[in-house]
Amino acid sequence: MKVLVTGGAGFIGGHIARDLLKRGHEVFVVDNMRTGDERNLIGIKNFYNLDLGKDNLDEIFKNDFDLIYHFAGQSSVEISYQDPVYDLDTNTKSTLRILKHLSDSNFKCHIIYASSMSVYGGSEPMPKSENDDLKGQNFYAIGKKASESYLSIYSSMKNINYTSVRLFNIYGPGQNLKNLSQGMLSIYLAQALESNQIIVKGSLKRTRDFVHIFDVLNFLRKIENNQSCFNQSINICSGIETSVQELLDEIISEIGKEIKIIQQEKTSGDINRMLGCTKKLESLTGLSTKINIKQGIKTMIDAINQNKYFE
Numbered sequence: 001m002k003v004l005v006t007g008g009a010g011f012i013g014g015h016i017a018r019d020l021l022k023r024g025h026e027v028f029v030v031d032n033m034r035t036g037d038e039r040n041l042i043g044i045k046n047f048y049n050l051d052l053g054k055d056n057l058d059e060i061f062k063n064d065f066d067l068i069y070h071f072a073g074q075s076s077v078e079i080s081y082q083d084p085v086y087d088l089d090t091n092t093k094s095t096l097r098i099l100k101h102l103s104d105s106n107f108k109c110h111i112i113y114a115s116s117m118s119v120y121g122g123s124e125p126m127p128k129s130e131n132d133d134l135k136g137q138n139f140y141a142i143g144k145k146a147s148e149s150y151l152s153i154y155s156s157m158k159n160i161n162y163t164s165v166r167l168f169n170i171y172g173p174g175q176n177l178k179n180l181s182q183g184m185l186s187i188y189l190a191q192a193l194e195s196n197q198i199i200v201k202g203s204l205k206r207t208r209d210f211v212h213i214f215d216v217l218n219f220l221r222k223i224e225n226n227q228s229c230f231n232q233s234i235n236i237c238s239g240i241e242t243s244v245q246e247l248l249d250e251i252i253s254e255i256g257k258e259i260k261i262i263q264q265e266k267t268s269g270d271i272n273r274m275l276g277c278t279k280k281l282e283s284l285t286g287l288s289t290k291i292n293i294k295q296g297i298k299t300m301i302d303a304i305n306q307n308k309y310f311e
């Protein structure tokens, strides 16, 4: 297949692009390198250093892609408050501009979009399933909800199939440990590795649903060409709720040194609780997650110790 991966220099997009290459597909990547890492571009012959929110995209869409993984975007609620206009451009306008190009072209394409659990908001009841109301009220969630709506409307008008994958907290080797604005687990792990303290913004009782990147890849491979996944939203979650305190305990026990926890005020728009329902994901893919938090943290520490970056 001819596949475009937007955000292919980033954490999740980088893993997707490598996985596609390994499976023999022709891979194209577009990334503005805002949070991307050049190591993710090794082996990528077709790379466009462009911003999907504002640059001319004609050159990219001369290609008749079979599949697009649209994973470019900024993934931090905190940054969506610091720079809401960039958040809108990069997470919503980028989606709309891709859809406009696809609708003007003649090829039939499946687009898999990186939506987020934040579309649900953090209110009860839990776990969140795909038919629940979308009550996410922070700037980041609004952008993801809007992108999902654009995909749905375009698919009903044009020759476009989409799947919005609602990613919960994705983590694993290759996550950017220098970026302390995105990725709860990677933010705490980076601090624990670099110092003897971890700063936690908000309550230790907050919960999240963590999914290891290798499990994510297994799910995506099953979704890619599966027509029963077309034109709908699917959670990518583990169905396991982990508190910040439990997460910190696992990180500290894996690292094996004494670490002080310093609590600070919570970030604007942060949610208290999150847990996903896995029913739809499991019935469509026949899979469930295999890697638990303890094993997952170990994969990250092992990759760092062996200087392997993403394995």
Ligand SMILES: NC(=O)c1ccc[n+]([C@@H]2O[C@H](COP(=O)([O-])OP(=O)(O)OC[C@H]3O[C@@H](n4cnc5c(N)ncnc54)[C@H](O)[C@@H]3O)[C@@H](O)[C@H]2O)c1
Residues within 6 Å of the ligand: 006, 007, 008, 009, 010, 011, 012, 013, 030, 031, 032, 033, 034, 035, 036, 037, 050, 051, 052, 053, 070, 071, 072, 073, 074, 075, 076, 089, 090, 094, 114, 115, 116, 117, 166, 167, 168, 169, 170, 171, 176, 183
């Ligand atoms: N990591 C998670 O837990 C998580 C959870 C829910 C949703 N998501 C979504 O998944 C996607 C990937 O997240 P990630 O964790 O890999 O983040 P990342 O920052 O590692 O990767 C995003 C990539 O997109 C690129 N990018 C950003 N804006 C762009 C633009 N306007 N044009 C071109 N390239 C652009 C960045 O340079 C980066 O390489 C994002 O859309 C994010 O919102 C991630």
